[in-house]
Amino acid sequence: MMRMNSSRNVRRLFLHPLWLFLALPGYVGWRLLSGMSLGPLGIAVGIAVLVAFCLFIPFSMRARSMQDRKLSDRLSWVGLTAMGFFSSLFVMTFLRDLVLLGVRPFIASEKAWLAPSAYATLLLTFLMTIVGLIIARRRPTIVKIDIPVTGLPLALHGFSIAQISDVHVGPTIKRGFVEGIVRRVNALKADMVAVTGDLVDGSVQQLSSHTAPLAALAARHGAYFVTGNHEYYSGESAWTAEIRRLGLRVLKNEHVVLKHDGASLVLAGVTDFSAHRFDLAQRSDPVAAMYGAPANAGARILLAHQPSSAAAAEQAGFDVQISGHTHGGQFWPWNLFVRFFQPFTGGLHRLKNLWVYVSRGTGYWGPPNRFGVPSEITHIRLVPAS
Secondary structure, eight states, X not given: OHHHHHHHHHHHHHHOXXXXXXXXXXXXXXXXXXXXXXXXXXXXXXXXXXXXXXHHHHHHHHGXXXXXXXXXXXXXXXHHHHHHHHHHHHHHHHHHHHHHHHHGGGOSOTHHHHHHHHHHHHHHHHHHHHHHHXXXXXXXXXXEEEEEETTOOGGGTTOEEEEEOOOOXXXXXXXXXXXHXXXXXXXXXXXXXXXXXXOBSSOHHHHHHHHGGGGGOOOTTOEEEOOOHHHHHSOHHHHHHHHHHTTOEEOSSEEEEEEETXXXXXXXXXXXXXXXXXXXXXXXXXXXXXXXXXXXXSEEEEEOSSGGGHHHHHHHTOSEEEEOSSXXXXXXXXXXXXXXXXXXXXXXXXXXXXXEEEOOXXXXXXXXXXXXXXXXXXXXXXXXXX
């Protein structure tokens, strides 16, 4: 038994995330700093600085529990920006190595390329981080999309939905950002508003003053909310109560019937695809959400945080699913990899008889970086299928 416990302890030690924060700056320092002709002492100092910054990242994320909220937010800003910078620097360093390997047979001396390519890698990463920060903090783009629905009644032609998703109100997204979103959504004068999860990253006590502007969301048929995985990380029951207090209707494996100019539209919502990991009673269930819905409804719309709900939604008979969760990968190059983990990553997709629209997100999670993947407020219109 003692030997088994010892073996487990060794595995835990080597699989500890701390090694990642040491290995990344080690690799970057070895490949970049060694090419800058800094000498052994310069390389050692450079790697020490990189390690210190990398170790600051997990520390800054733990700073959320500090009593001093201003200091906590400042530490989070530095740590989360550093997280984005180092993730990009690692990828750019790896790409530099691939380029050097590719050009090796065609150049007389690889050494002449080392210093210029190292400085260029560092400069490009700085530029990507700065540009990504600017894009992340600017007003979300209004994305207009028409979704064709077979047999759509004339009264529902042009029925509009303003969608916001993945705002992630938290250490770097505050009240002012939320107020800007609400103003832009209300300016669309949509028939209804859909908030498709991951609204917050923190407790009600910490963030209720920053989510308060959502009470001003206005639409003919009101505003509706479904939970995302981050609500469960942040205290789902407390947030459900708070969101209801703000005047949004929370849909948990249930539906409402909207009467619009004489036609009926079923609007359903499910709990997050992973909700059962936190509470078995909240397992996501599109079939339950459709139960009892009128058979003659002109359209059946499902709000589901994760695109992974699409297969069950299609079987349940929905016409349209509106989702978020993926952030579209949020920033390059991670937008190239997210497709390996989600059935749909952004935009409009077709799954048999179901249309699935996936928002790239209205805010951002973690690093304040949106390089190559701008955020959005989505203005969806239902149109008749030709």
